[in-house]
Amino acid sequence: MSVRVQRESFDLGRELAALSAGNLAVGGLASFVGLVRDFDDPAGRSPQGGTALAAMTLEHYPGMTEKMLERIEAEANRRWELEASLIVHRYGRMEPGEPIVLVACASAHRQAALEACQFLIDWLKTQAPFWKVEETAEGEGRWVEARDSDEAAAARWLQKPKAAE
Amino acid sequence: MSVRVQRESFDLGRELAALSAGNLAVGGLASFVGLVRDFDDPAGRSPQGGTALAAMTLEHYPGMTEKMLERIEAEANRRWELEASLIVHRYGRMEPGEPIVLVACASAHRQAALEACQFLIDWLKTQAPFWKVEETAEGEGRWVEARDSDEAAAARWLQKPKAAE
């Protein structure tokens, strides 16, 4: 189990390799990376529907952020039998194409790894104290609004405490 | 969209980086890697429950394999709006810790990437003509039996043709 909150970027291949390195009980490794897009998309529309973005800046609440991420990770490890898990979340200014967040889970079984990975990103989205401000091509800044669909995605896991493997 | 069936291993970091490289519409990149474990686990039990394995050999049906994988990938792209997708499946002899299969999906939206990734591995497991033979520490070979849980995982997607994003 590992949580990191950092300004600098990360090497996805290296992070994933480290997660299962030397552990021959790992049969499945699931991961999700969130990246900065070059358009905003408040309604979940297609790329063509949004406004061009030059950058994204993430602010967070140091201390509470780590605490919440560690709690979310611990909950995933309680619900699923994981060999390893990792959350890396960046803050600061990022340009389109840069990674914002990585969640990854390794397990003996694929279903546990995949479900735990989905759980981590869903809960993180509604629980971890980060806020995004988008910067348009004109240099204008705009705080991103929370999305109901993220609340709904997180709420699924309240109804389904432990999925069948 | 890309499908590869190959004997040699692959570099996970490089494969994933290539998937979203230069495409600033990608907001989420989900992946799953299946690896050879050092124990068999026919009933989905804990690592402690299985027999020690020295290696795994995958046989496949050249021609039909590629055809089925391409069809599964096309179906994922039909069901979800993906910016990119990739299936790499190995055949031949592999030792514990080696990757067997990689599925990865990139999308503007996280939910599409995650669901499509789960769909790819679930369908591949029951549709692609691969067969595993396990090699115990004593050098004995034993064909792996198909699991009902894999059939059930694949069948979910018949009831849920397109999930909400």
Place this chain on the structure above:
Amino acid sequence: MTRLLYFAWLKSHTGTAEEEVELPAGIATVGDLLAWLPSRGAGFAKALEDPSRIRVAVNQEYARSGDPVAAGDEVALFPPVTGG
């Protein structure tokens, strides 16, 4: 003294990221605090005008309207989170 933190657009309105305040007598819960803060000025009133858009953490734990606040606490006010 109670430490107050403001994040994201709340901070833009209050004009401060953090401050130490002496809670007036009678301010004993998160709800009390949210009702009192707007009286401190136009920026605070603006930041807190829509309570449905405000989340509160007391000592780095999410808190609800009825949860207690007291001297020595760290109370953070922010919009719904948008990380990930």
Place this chain on the structure above:
Amino acid sequence: MTRLLYFAWLKSHTGTAEEEVELPAGIATVGDLLAWLPSRGAGFAKALEDPSRIRVAVNQEYARSGDPVAAGDEVALFPPVTGG
């Protein structure tokens, strides 16, 4: 001639990975083929003794018992798949 392919443990029993056979008169479907093959020898009988464990592809498409087989086809017999 019809091309027959055997995979995984079926191949171990039949002793061959592929062969060209002349289908006898009356063998027109996958079901006919599965009923006829065991008569070709003990290895074939053993390979096909449990039909629930046999999957069939005709010209690289999954096929069912009633699907046609004919001269020129490639018919593959194998156990349920276990890749991934």
